[in-house]
Amino acid sequence: MCGIIALLLSNPDILASVELFEGLQILQHRGQDAAGIVTCGHKGRLYQCKGNGMVRDVFDQENLQNLIGSLGIGHVRYPTAGTSSNSEAQPFYVNSPYGIVLAHVCKELDKNGNLVNAEELKNSLDVKAHRHINTDSDSELLLNTFADNLQQTGKFRIYEEDIFTAIKGLYEQCTGGYACVAIIAGFGIIGFRDPHGIRPICYGTRLNHEGFDFMFASESVVLDALGFTDIRDINPGEAVIVTKQAITKRILVNWGELTPCIFEYVYFARPDSVIDGISVYRSRLEMGEHLADQVVKKCGKNLDIDVVIPVPDTSRVAALQVSHKLKIAYREGFIKNRYVGRTFIMPGQQMRRKSVRRKLNAMALEFVDKNVLIVDDSIVRGTTSKEIVQMARDAGAKKVYFASCAPPIRYPNVYGIDMPSRRELVAFGLDDDSIAKEIGADMVIYQDLNDLVTSCQKFNPNIAAFDCSVFNGHYVTGGVTNEYLDRLERSRSDLAKSSRENLHSPDTIGLHNFRYTSSQASLERNGRNGVKGVNGSLQY
Structure with missing residues (x-):
């Protein structure tokens, strides 16, 4: 099922990574297979750490300190029908346009099938937008759809209206159940939910001396535990954009009723959570x-x-x-x-x-x-x-x-x-x-x-x-x-x-740990057996 979290702190000198780490531990019941955090620091530079295993295994004090920035997103992945490859650990990112990072409550394009029209979207992105999808993850597909819609604006500088337009286009293109959090480098964090509200996501605020902190999470228990109040669910077809200056939200499509997944209440969610008022x-x-x-x-x-x-x-x-x-x-x-x-x-x-x-x-x-x-x-x-x-x-x-x-x-x-x-x-x-x-x-x-x-x-x-x-x-x-x-x-x-587990085993892939330098469109190999997965900084 997976769990997602996003955080924007009002104090630019405090690292978001510490509370993202704490939040992911609270969401550990939603995924024990892999975990990842991406933060955004000075001048829009992105820093990431992700890999296979429990939250406590992927992160330590050193790499949390290296995740620089007062805003970021995190993800925990549950053991899926697909592979356990580090390449499919989330969040995912693309460097064009602007530098975008996205985490999504569930994955596996052909396996979990949470996007019903995944094959059609993948072919369209490959042929029309020249965006190659590297994994079997729906998250990468959603990310590239969102990025392509933004790129079509042709603007050097991004505005809230452009983001809303891009997400509305995504709603019209992607059929299925999803809830997402995203970073646009140097801009802010975003949360949005599918037009039927199948997958859960909520948000809240926390007042301190510098102003308001803001958080998205899959379940309200994370917000409660970290001292956030005024907790609300994102509505079906709604997007919420948070920057240092403002919070902007808008219902972009209104196609039908809220129909949350009833299995959240039966099995997945923690009993101390409240989802869609229940x-x-x-x-x-x-x-x-x-x-x-x-x-x-x-x-x-x-x-x-x-x-x-x-x-x-x-x-x-x-x-x-x-x-x-x-x-x-x-x-x-x-x-x-x-x-x-x-x-x-x-x-x-x-x-x-x-x-x-x-x-x-x-x-x-x-x-x-x-x-x-x-x-x-x-x-x-x-x-x-x-x-x-x-x-x-x-x-x-x-x-x-x-x-x-x-x-x-x-x-x-x-x-x-x-x-x-x-x-x-x-x-x-x-x-x-x-x-x-x-x-x-x-x-x-x-x-x-x-x-x-x-x-x-x-x-x-x-x-x-x-x-x-x-x-x-x-x-x-x-x-x-x-x-x-x-x-x-x-x-x-x-x-x-x-068969997929054998295909994507470490011996087959031979590459576990590498650092992205996206502006150069290159991968620098750091070794064949890195235990922390994909770690390093993403430079834009």
Whole structure:
């Protein structure tokens, strides 16, 4: 899913990199595969550090001090269906026109498919604008589309009106779900969101002695933690431009309703975030309330459940509410190793199975001779669920019921979530009893889709609809054909992922660490095995 952040400080003598680093750590749950920061210093010079790994692994005190400037943007990438090449770590930049850097909440042109018309855009940029796309990232595609639109103004100096015009053109050209932050060297920072508001982004201000600091972030929890107030979501089709002198915002297109991705509330977002006016925590409590009703409906009033156990961490809030409503004891039966990443997006069934065992450990005293209701946020491939059920049985459970806070996932996501192909989804073509048999449970209980929508809508009735495409196959942007889904699924299969990982392995690439000097359009090789990825200054 990825996380983005942008910061502009009112005091030009303070480094933005320190708080960008802190913000990325808060957003670490949105991506553990790679991290990057680009800052802008004196006379528009850009400085960058990015590479594969967790935020704490990519950055240290020395390279944070070398990221000069009081404004910058950052990005964390989650393990995707594409490669783990350093070349695809964000933010991306182009030196023409002006020097532009962009970070985007999700990536992978053919893999995540968050831009539905990616191939068409790529061909157009290559042929008409002579802009070669070097990676499989939608972020690079968005960046070059934005840059090409700006270049068409033909102006030596840029103005807010030119930026708004360029972003409006991007909205008209790019079909899909995205939220972006950008730097224009020597000018300021920009945030914008797709016309349907599928992906989240918010902003806030912080008053100090020198004036106001300004921040964009994927989730409000970052702004809260760093002392920003007056937090607002960017509206669908809106762009916000922030310079040292002013904040300017404008809704550039108004094509339809706000339709945020409902999976943010189910799984991705931190519970202490508020997205589009909806508390993630309160929505998950409500999901537990409705899920308890589904348990009673499926099992009958004479429940033979002894204990409710969550799969940590995302389902914990809902499981508490299930326990409360059913008046059944709540227990922490699984202990989580927090240093293993999310499993459903890991490549290969065997790796996912091993990761579950390394990530969770069952405490036998909470399972032995008991009928347990395990609550999880969702069931995707079923690999994780199957391992969890088996762990419960190995720990001595008599019966294992498995409840999902989300409805059956039967369709791929095309707006940035790296879900597998339809045929790799355990719910594809199966009823509840068959799914229970597949994962080894005595019963599977799913959330009702209408109840899920109600759980979120209750806290912001102004949102008429959500993107629920993974559950119902309705893609809010349109343009998602069977041919597109077939191509997407071919690239998302485990075999395709494995082939790409081999193709982009370090031994194949032979180049990990280099410094850009963009004005000379050159790459200076610093070594074959640099552990920090792409580091250095970008000079304009």
